[in-house]
Amino acid sequence: MQGGGERWGCARCHDPDPEQAWRWLSARTQPRQPLIQESHFMVSVTICIDCGQRFVRVFSEQIDWHGGDDPQHTEIVPARPDELTALTPGVSERTVVELLQRLCADGRPRLVRDWPSSGSIHTAWTTGHLWLPRHD
Numbered sequence: 001m002q003g004g005g006e007r008w009g010c011a012r013c014h015d016p017d018p019e020q021a022w023r024w025l026s027a028r029t030q031p032r033q034p035l036i037q038e039s040h041f042m043v044s045v046t047i048c049i050d051c052g053q054r055f056v057r058v059f060s061e062q063i064d065w066h067g068g069d070d071p072q073h074t075e076i077v078p079a080r081p082d083e084l085t086a087l088t089p090g091v092s093e094r095t096v097v098e099l100l101q102r103l104c105a106d107g108r109p110r111l112v113r114d115w116p117s118s119g120s121i122h123t124a125w126t127t128g129h130l131w132l133p134r135h136d
């Protein structure tokens with residue numbers, strides 16, 4: 001089975017409570033070498049230490065010309081190993097974004113965390129179209 005019908009991860013890395021899942025995915029995963037590491041755009045693959053589920057983690061930060069903290073956006077998308085073969089060090093941002101958009105089109109759940117320049121952090125499970133904010 002694929003996509004929305006597929007089972008992803010375990011009760012920890014896919015905790016229905018998005019804050020709990022975020023905490024687990026931020027602390028209890030094995031970080032791999034970042035594939036892209038720029039000051040405002042980072043891509044890495046992480047693995048849940050409990051179940052071995054792989055995730056693509058994308059961090060982007062917008063430059064807020066109005067001052068204050070820059071808005072930050074993180075997407076954590078589960079993926080099977082065979083879906084990640086294109087993600088080698090030096091991969092282009094465009095390849096990463098297109099791959100993730102293709103993966104998300106099948107309706108798999110992903111964790112999204114928004115940290116706006118003003119207001120509170122919002123973390124949620126979501127599905128469907130993946131959109132990344134413009135970054136520097």
Ligand SMILES: [Zn+2]
Pocket residue numbers: 009010011012013014048049050051052053
């Ligand atoms: Zn897991």
